[in-house]
Amino acid sequence: MPEDHNILDLLLDDQEQVTEKQKKILEAAVEIFSEKGYASTSTNEIAKKAGVAEGTIFRHYKTKKELLLSIVAPTMTKLIAPFIINDISKVLNTDYDRFEDFLRAVIENRRKFAKDNMTMIKILIQEIPFHPELKEQxxxxxxxxxxxxxxxVFEHYQAKGQIKKMPAESSLRLIGSTVIGYLMARYMIAPDFDWDDEQEINRMISFIMNGINAE
Amino acid sequence: MPEDHNILDLLLDDQEQVTEKQKKILEAAVEIFSEKGYASTSTNEIAKKAGVAEGTIFRHYKTKKELLLSIVAPTMTKLIAPFIINDISKVLNTDYDRFEDFLRAVIENRRKFAKDNMTMIKILIQEIPFHPELKEQxxxxxxxxxxxxxxxVFEHYQAKGQIKKMPAESSLRLIGSTVIGYLMARYMIAPDFDWDDEQEINRMISFIMNGINAE
Amino acid sequence: MPEDHNILDLLLDDQEQVTEKQKKILEAAVEIFSEKGYASTSTNEIAKKAGVAEGTIFRHYKTKKELLLSIVAPTMTKLIAPFIINDISKVLNTDYDRFEDFLRAVIENRRKFAKDNMTMIKILIQEIPFHPELKEQxxxxxxxxxxxxxxxVFEHYQAKGQIKKMPAESSLRLIGSTVIGYLMARYMIAPDFDWDDEQEINRMISFIMNGINAE
Amino acid sequence: MPEDHNILDLLLDDQEQVTEKQKKILEAAVEIFSEKGYASTSTNEIAKKAGVAEGTIFRHYKTKKELLLSIVAPTMTKLIAPFIINDISKVLNTDYDRFEDFLRAVIENRRKFAKDNMTMIKILIQEIPFHPELKEQxxxxxxxxxxxxxxxVFEHYQAKGQIKKMPAESSLRLIGSTVIGYLMARYMIAPDFDWDDEQEINRMISFIMNGINAE
DNA sequence: CATGAATGAGCCTTCATTCAT
DNA sequence: GATGAATGAAGGCTCATTCAT
Known part of the structure; x- marks a missing residue:
């Protein structure tokens, strides 16, 4: 499973030509969008923070919205990156005997991602409801x-007899809620609280494992 | 535990004098705010949808923001209404022998609330990050x-030996995430999906009860 | 020569029916107009200060401008009241042997008027340039x-040999400037300065009398 | 004593960068402010008269008030420019033996200034009472x-025995009133009257000289 | 006669976007 | 490629005036 740190860096590698200025623009946009929201951020403000002329923004991004999308779309992609490895069943056979091990690996992986990219995830969450294209995508x-x-994955471990039968929708939602709930509390709502991550993650995994194996 | 339906109605009862026009303004504002977001909604648009002159909005609410707050603040209050019954331990002794029963009652109660007030809850969630006063409140x-x-409540049932020891922060987060995750999936993300609420709630309660009683 | 104190009172006597409310409106209008200027004063503000409903103002005065005129027009009239006594030459023969006595009487009379009606005079001065009807009137x-x-008057005292020949325009302007300059300094520009009115007036009269009798 | 013609030109020289558009805006603003008053002038109107977009005004002046101040503040400075020559007593010794000569020079100088800048002086006079910062300045x-x-100056000529003793406040007020009265009559109240400036100024100087030297 | 809710035109200001330099 | 002056539509808000009660 690949390590990906701050998306902004990856994001800049993706595109062929990335001026120093363009990088500054993206960084400024990410920071202000996340702080005040897309609609309440003016291009003038972004330009100032980025140290470029307002016109320069529009040389790189046709519209303000395109600037938003250039941030949000890659974030969406990276967000699910670990889930789109092609031959995932092989991964499972090879790397993780138990569902719990798999779960732990995914949680740790996404925790790192969340930690490194919270500002961009915030923007993603905030803007999705208001842009139908984003929502649909x-x-x-x-x-x-x-x-x-x-x-x-789920059926893989069910076949192995490690998990009880339950519709994937429900189990995904229950597990997803638990993990996402933790990550949001950890990095959005109360990042300054004194967290004991190891213990919380253990507790969470135990909660999930017992929860889905209720008899 | 009290029954509360659509907040908008309660909201209008709270204030002594509520013109027909004012009601129209609130309804229109709630709908458009929730659809496009506060910052992207123009007062002109609200006025048109409400069928009043733009000036009329400002006769009732000094600023656009005050209009927002007049919607969001009561929503926040009603959101936790069932949790601020004064003598809650009595309620527990009298009404709910088992934690599971209590949990089921709360879930059902908040599910009704969420169902009736999803538009306003959406606005609340969207706007909290951008308005420090709201956040603080x-x-x-x-x-x-x-x-x-x-x-x-938690210690009440722990004392009764129904729940294992666990810090309240963690258990509240785990339970909260699960319930909120369900309500958001149910009424925000996929309200048109064909839900079997009874089964989902049973599954969720079983998930939670087993989860927190992991040995 | 008649004594006239605060115009507002006279103003109210002139009109047949003057409600208590109407008086309040006029008082409020005078105060705020003089303080912030006509254009920057809102009828709402006047209504609040007067303790009446905004509609009440428009019951008595068709427009905001009519309210202004109802203040300014009488002020203009009273301002020159002492100069339109019909048989002024009789007055001169009877009451004032010397031009200096006449001058002193006029100054003292207008000083009292200025003292009692400075707020209204301020409004008059401020608004005349912007309302052609007022200007013309x-x-x-x-x-x-x-x-x-x-x-x-001037020719009367010239005939008596008390004043040298000079066009009335010039002498009126010179005398008028001197007197008006004093009254404005005294009651508009530096009303809080510690004035010795008697001495200043003596000095002014001496200045004028010598000035116009230059050889 | 320096010659200064229309302030607007000087005003534009003062600032390094003055677009053609900015000049148009200033000219338009000066004209309309003086005609209708600051409060009754809309930025839209200024923009139209200046032949620019309304937004352009706010690119150069943050607010409407800043536009006003950019006109009024320099006017105030230029208004007293001739009085702040550093070594004025030297000027007196060198250039003007008699107070009368000095007086005549000042009058002529300020007359030119008034003639060239009457619109701006009008604005200054009108707006000072309503803007505390202006008043104070x-x-x-x-x-x-x-x-x-x-x-x-006064004491200089008193020492020379040319003028009788009188408090500077009073004499300044008497002389100032006379001169200002003339300039206002000449250029504000009745500019279209057929003035014989030379004669009027002689008359005025004679009025003042005799006035202050009353025995 | 008095009220004050309602109106809608108009105000100052902001903003995304364009384009000549 | 980068700039920033210029644009003009649109935004939030104010205000004199009307009118049903």
């Missing part, structure tokens, strides 16, 4: 893909 | 109150 | 009348 | 400075 690409992969 | 009034009540 | 009624009367 | 900078210089 999210539902179709992200939601569906995760669901499909998860189903394979 | 939420943290202090809502967060703290719920946590305190929950701790009493 | 001022020029025609006030300016002309004063000039005519002054000419009679 | 006027009192402190302008009023005080003129008074101080005048006192020096």
């Amino acid at each position: 999210f539902m179709k690409n992200i939601g569906k893909k995760i669901f499909d992969r998860f189903t394979i | 939420f943290m202090k009034n809502i967060g703290k109150k719920i946590f305190d009540r929950f701790t009493i | 001022f020029m025609k009624n006030i300016g002309k009348k004063i000039f005519d009367r002054f000419t009679i | 006027f009192m402190k900078n302008i009023g005080k400075k003129i008074f101080d210089r005048f006192t020096i």
Whole structure:
């Protein structure tokens, strides 16, 4: 499973030509969007923080919205990156004997991602409801893909007798809620609280494992 | 535990004098705010949808923001209403022998609330991050109150030997995530999906009860 | 020569029916107009200060401008009241042997008027340039009348050999400037300065008398 | 004593960068402010008269008020420019043997200034009462400075035995009123009247000289 | 006669976007 | 490629005036 740190860096590698200025623009945009929201951020403000002329923004991004999308779309992709490894069942056979091990690996992996990219995830969460294209892309690409992969994994471990029968929708939702709830509390709502991550994650995994194996 | 339906109605009862026009303004604002977000909604648009002159909005609410707050503040209050019954331990002794029964009652109660007030809850969630006063009020009034009540309840049932020891923070987060995750999936993300609520709730309660009683 | 104190009172006597409310409105309007200027004063503000409903203002005065005129027009009239006594030459023969006595009487009379009505005079001065009707009325009624009367008076004392020959325009302007300059300094620009009125007036009269009698 | 013609030109020279558009805006603003008053002038109107977009005004002046101040503040400075020559007593010794000569020079100088800048002076006079910062700046900078210089001058000629003893406040007020009265009549109240400036100024100087030397 | 809710035109200001330099 | 002056539509808000009660 690949290590990905701050998306902004990856994001800049993806595109062929990235001026120093363009990088400054993206950094400024990410920071202000996350702080005040897309609609309440002016391009003038971004330009100032980035140290470029307002016109320069529009040389790189046709519209303000395109700037937003250039941030949000890659974030969405990276968000599910670990779930779209092609031959996931092989991974499972090879690396993780038990569902619990798999779960722990995924949680740790996404925790790192969340930690490194919280500002961009915030923007993603805030803006999805207001941009139908984003919503649709999210539902179709992200939601569906995760669901499909998860189903394979889930059935894999059910076949192994490690998990009781339950519809994938429900189990995914229950597990997803628990993990996402933790990550949001940890990195969005109360990042300054004194967290004992190891213990919390153990507790969470135990909660999930027992929860889905209720008799 | 009180029945509360659509807040908008209660909201209108709270204030002594509520013109027909004012009601129209509130309804229109709630709908458009929830659809496009506060910052992207123009007062002109609200006025048109409400069928009043733009000036009329400002006769009732000094600023656009005051209009937002007049919607969001009561929503916050009603959101936690069931948790601020004064003598909650009595309620527990009298009404709910088992933690599971209590949990089921709370879930059902908040599910009704969520169902009736999803538009306003959406606005609340969207706007809290961008309005420090709201954030603070939420943290202090809502967060703290719920946590305190929950701790009493939790220790009540722990004393009865029904629940294993676990810090209230963690258990509240785990239970909260699960329930909120369900309500958001149910009424925000996929309200049109064909839900079997009874089964999902049973599954969720079983998930939680087993989860927190892991040995 | 008649004694007239605060115009507002006279103003109210002139009109047949003056409600208590109407008086309140006028008082409020005078105060705020003088403080912030006509254009920057809102009828809402006047209504609040007067303790009446905004509609009440428009019951008594068709428009905001009519309210202004109802204040300014009488002020203009009273301002020149002492100069339109019909048989002024009789007055002169009877009451004032010397031009200096006449001058002193006029100064003292207008000083009292200025003292009692400075707020309204301020409004008059401020608004005249922006309302052609006022300007015209001022020029025609006030300016002309004063000039005519002054000419009679001036020639009266010239005939008596008390004053040297000089065009009435010039002498009126020189005397008028001196007196008005004093009254404005005294009651508008530096009313809080510690004035010795008697001495200043003596000095001014001496200045004028010597000035116009230059050889 | 320096020659200064229309302030607007000087005003534009003062600032390094003055777009053609900015000049148009200033010209338009000066004209309309003077005609209708600051409060009754809309930025839209200024923009139209200047032939620019309304937004352009706010690119150069953050607010409408800043536009006003950018006109009024320099006017105030230029208004007293001739009085703040550093070594004024030298000027007196060198250039003007008699007070009368000095007086005549000042009058002529300020007459030219008034003639060239009457619109801006009008605005200054109209707006000072309603903007406390202006009032204060006027009192402190302008009023005080003129008074101080005048006192020096006055005492200079008193020492020479050309003028009788009189408090500087009074004499300045008497002389100032006379001169200002003339300039206002000449250029504000009745500019279209057929003035014989030479004669009027002679008359005025004779009026003042005799007035202050009353025995 | 008095009220004050309602109006809608108009105000100052902001903002994404364009384009000549 | 980068700039920033210029644009003009749109935004939030104010205000004189009307009118049903």
